[in-house]
Amino acid sequence: MSGKGGGFMVTLSKDIIEITREQDVVTLRNRVKELAVKIGMSLLGQTKLITAASELVRNMLRYAGGGKVTLEVVLRDKVTGVQLTFADEGPGIADIRLAMQDGYSTGKSLGLGLPGTKRLVNEFSIQSEVGKGTTITVIRWKNGL
Amino acid sequence: MGSFLLVTIQVDLYDRLALNLETDLIRMVSETDARGVLIDISAVGLVDSFMGRILNNIATMSRIMDAETVVVGMQPAVAITLVELGLTLAGVHTALNVERGMELLHKRLGSDVREGGRFYGNSE
Known part of the structure; x- marks a missing residue:
């Protein structure tokens, strides 16, 4: 539990998927969709969340060779949401501020594209340490814009 | 279908x-x-930056091979998500459905075909 955003957050269900190869991207997308459908998220909300998950898991495979994704259904202030945590033990990001700038490594390359991904979710947090790895947590609420 | 190739993507591509x-x-x-x-x-429920890049690549390569590419039938939720993600699909023509896509191709190739006289398929 945490006290962010005024209310306590409760985890209603939790599941972990190991990511080691590119086929795992499809498995993850399907699991995220299941959870989003289960809590009654709109089609647009589902599409945004699954796309964000797809971007983040690709980064994980590309830069860290894989990692772990924790999928949770969470409840805060009587609203349900899907929280996804992408944890890897890759090289880490030296300058997070730079990586979060629009136009940094996006477009045609298979770049990080973190600012775009952030726009697809309601909450986005990133922790990274060079040589240790990166952890990115995102939440999309059932009724999120 | 004459000199057009129709590709239908039915599954989520990895x-x-x-x-x-x-x-x-x-x-x-x-x-x-x-x-x-x-x-x-x-039938595609998700286009992420990787898929977007593939579509752009196909359009660019086709153009080099003297062919035009039209992406048709994008779901509204996919289109909205693409824009928020920051992907523009700048090099790709789009149309609402296959019929409109055919129209667009005929329109774009029409003058070109007459000038060059290189229209092999059965025209309309």
């Missing part, structure tokens, strides 16, 4: 599958002398 599509399609353009490529993505 990376290798998407790359295979890219090479297969370009080979088909060369083998069939196609002047237009229609890619129907109405």
